[in-house]
Amino acid sequence: MRIGLVIMCLYGMVMALPTTAGAKEEHSRPLHVVTYNIQHGANHHGQLDLETIAENLQSSEADVITLQEVDKHWSERSRFVDEAAWLGERLGMQVRFAPIYSLDPLREGEPRREYGLAILSRYPIVSFENHELSRISSQEPDKGVQKLPGFPEAVINVRGVKVHVFSTHLSLNPDVRMLETEEMLEIIHRREGPVILTGDMNAEPGSPEMKRLSAEMTDAFAVGGDGAGWTYPVPAPVKRIDDVFVSSDVRVESCEVLPVEGSDHYPVSARLSVEKSE
Template identity: 55%
Template sequence: MRKSTWWWSGIVLALLLWVPFSVCGMGVDQERKVSVLTWNIHHGTDHQGRLDLERTAEVIRESGAELVALQEVDRHWSDRSRFTDQARILGEKLDMWVCFAPIYSLDPQKEGEPRREYGLAILSRYPITSFKNHELSRISSLEPERGIQSLPGFPEAVINLKGQKVHLFNTHLSWMDADLRLKEAEEMLDIMAKADHPVILTGDMNALPGTREIHRLEQEMTDTFEAAGEGDGFTYPVLDPRRRIDFIFSSREIRALDSRVIQDVGSDHYPVLSVLEVPKQIH
């Protein structure tokens, strides 16, 4: 009887020692799932010209997005958005980390007031550990006569996603010139190639699938809607969308699990939401 008890005790002890090792070896929580939303919010104004930033926040909240990339965001810009800091307000309403990347930064109308800025924002449920606003070749909407120049407005946020860092980039490519968009795509790829961790690229590309600029991005990255979405993916214009110009791309190691257009009013674009699986990098 003692021998049998000793034998079973040995088996139990071996199992106790083996299970944690085996679980670690199998890689529990080796992948991080995250929902990513991109949206041109048209400075909080819907397709009928009504300013309603609360509606903007509600659409984002209902989507369940954990990482959010916004284009056409005002920061003390003008009366059209009541000179508010839209990025800060949305961050507070959604209880998310927020960073703002101006494309334009102008002197205030009155001395002592904040600078008037317009650009892009990144919001995150997870800590943003670093942030940079890169420059791309652009034609300024404020000074088109100056032609192509280097302007900011390509933000990069490094986000601590449950212990795994990811680089989230946000962009708004030129609506004026297809050749310029191709140049911008090349510049973005050069910048993203320096990333140390998996990459997610979001934004209003102002280009359709099959164009040279989108094809160039697809050569290096995965179009998450193409990989995991259904339907045509049209995002513009609300309420009768006929163009797919809003995209979420990812580096190859990220797997797209789902992607969809959220047909909810709040802007002149519909947002795109993708659920991604980010593998844990072991160093």
């Protein structure tokens, strides 16, 4: 009788102790992020192939996907498809689209023609904002540098942790790119909690703009990747211009370039761990 009682007491004590996995689960959340410049759904031959883009993203099994160069009823080059919505439905993910340009339709009654960026998520998107950055518009280049939208921020609830995810596509002009970098950091510095900045930076790691970002945030590939990390141009890349940056409360588990054809860029995959506030 006494032996049975002792065994029951010991069993109860063991069951009451928190496991190592449980303790870790309480304080951090794994998050797999992929960023991809999809070149409006065209491959490196210039052929429209949104299905291959979808297959690449599906096989990545990402929790959050950020996209650049996305068409929404834009033109015949993408058959006037709402590409972000199409990919969201294909992948079973929530979608938010952030236009840089929003033009009148070619024919009355049709949807507006838009081009920009998108964020897709398997987790709930609790808020969304399309911020402005300084740009030279491809539609109105004579106006010079002006503030235009196209810097989307999605606040995503990752199992109780609110994560600020940004997608960007910086300018080709290095002076404008540095201005955009300062504007992005100004927005990011106003955020509390985990921040993830992703996108096509159009700048390599040694550039002044990327050094500026690296001084404020962690370059995921620099700490979690192997090799050169080249992403552009497909199929023989020679530049690393697609990146994931994270705030100090996001841990980088690994980061890699996915060598899949489907665009003129390779996507970048980052496996992260976001910390839950005490």
